[in-house]
Amino acid sequence: MSVHTVTKEQFKSFVSALIASDRRVVGVQAKGDRFAFDDLKSAQDLRLDYDVTILPPKKYVLPQQENLLTFQVNGQSQSVCHQQKTVLIGVHPYDMAAINQMDMLFSQGEYDVHYMNRRKQITVIACDVARPSPNVFASSMNTATIDHGYDMLVTNIGSSYVVEVATDKGKELLSLMNGARDASQNDLGARKAVWDKNEGWLNQHKLDCKPSFLPKLLEKSYQHPVWEEKARLCYSCGSCNQVCPTCYCFDVQDEVNWDLKTGCRYRAWDGCLLQNFATVAGDHNFRKKRADRFRHRLYRKGKYVPAKIDGQIACVGCGRCITACTAKIANPVEVYNELMKRTEIG
């Protein structure tokens, strides 16, 4: 690991050099009054001062839809794997934490070769948050800052950036960064000040317990009336799933081409709030009620996924679901705090 300082102009030249290379370069850009990750055509378009993006960078590690294999109806098939080198610029710490979780989920047990191949082609340049979004609560979820997973981490310290190089992939990119000098003690102090501020600052909603307490809280809350009370307003639109950086459920479908001889198998994002998410053969839906689906999402985040990944809570506090939910019921903090108030914990 090495830590450097570059001026903002030098960083811009670095981004231009990346764009001119053979890599696909994706960065955060303004879209009207909001922000999104998109292919970067010019370094001028990159916005590291954004608050939050509409969709998380998850769409590059687990695309909305991707082909898994092509087949011939006579039984032959070929696996499809992604090979393009991609650089993602501007990933916030909470989104990095979500990618770190997915890296664990897709590599443990059943190793997902499609996810992992794609992931290996991606170099992540993370950046610390410069301003809080209206619904962020990363400080409550311990994801306001991050210390691993990225290849480079960029922190705005005023007139310049502190750039931490964490991996060999990051080191490879450093060779394109002209003018980088070793970070001074002052620069490191300024970066620490940004981290200290963000640890407490990104908290528009405050969770009334430590995240690590959620599995225990949920153990006692399965029959709680809050699920019915909240879900009464739910449209089952699935927006809270679609914008979430930690939701990784997908559906797999086979599609035969018009020649009736060839086809492809693809996967596409699914969402546990959607009415037919749990429908299986015979048209049996084992989560037919809205309240059951609403509860399931909060149990996934606070209990089921943590059981798979060393207790890490599968909500990183990005706040996107809160913004996306028309019915204003998707806020995990509101639900968990309500349970805290109304559940007896022995």
Ligand code: SF4
């Ligand atoms: S549950 Fe909501 S706040 Fe938590 S990570 Fe998902 S979208 Fe973000």
Ligand code: SF4
């Ligand atoms: S976004 Fe809101 S209304 Fe839509 S499924 Fe999620 S909780 Fe229900």
